[in-house]
Amino acid sequence: MCRTLATFPTTCLERAKEFKTRLGIFLHKSELGSDSGSFGKFEWGSKHSKDNRSFSEDVLGWRESFDTLLSSKNGVAAFHAFLKTEFSEENLEFWLACEEFKKIRSAAKLASRAHRIFDEFIRSEAPKEVNIDHETRELTRANLQAATAACFDAAQGKTHTLMEKDSYPRFLKSPAYQHLVAQASAAASSASSCSPAEPSHT
Known part of the structure; x- marks a missing residue:
């Protein structure tokens, strides 16, 4: 566990873990597509998300630009699953x-x-x-x-x-991505509220 996570209260770590678990379940059962294997490459590895804030920012960042989406391994996997529902x-x-x-x-x-x-x-x-x-x-x-x-x-x-x-704007408006945004926003807020207090120097 990284030092930043080690300083978080246990309840915050549980919330971060819960978000990752729910996200994984969502990706396999999402309305993005009936093929559960389509999200096989969508993984929240430690190198992609060191804490709650980083992986939520990854999801939220996909709406910044199409190239930002393409630069994210997770974003490409999610977009690919969406395209499969459109047969493109x-x-x-x-x-x-x-x-x-x-x-x-x-x-x-x-x-x-x-x-x-x-x-x-x-x-x-x-x-x-x-x-x-x-x-x-x-x-x-x-x-x-x-x-x-x-x-x-x-x-x-x-x-x-x-x-x-064509496809990217529809992806951003899709119920599946909007659901991810809601979860990511909640996770980002959780990480912010759970950040350890600055040590006192007095």
């Missing part, structure tokens, strides 16, 4: 695949992975075909002739914009 999870999965693709340093692996991503998300009738225009699709196809880390940039940008302007 392929957009996020493609965006994430592109992010991983950019980290590849081997030219051979880059070319191989580029073709797999194209076949899975870009080509017509692909199993997880993303919603992009014909021009962008053909540009991406041409880029595969000499695959580089940037060959999916145009298509990735299109899906990012689509999610940011």
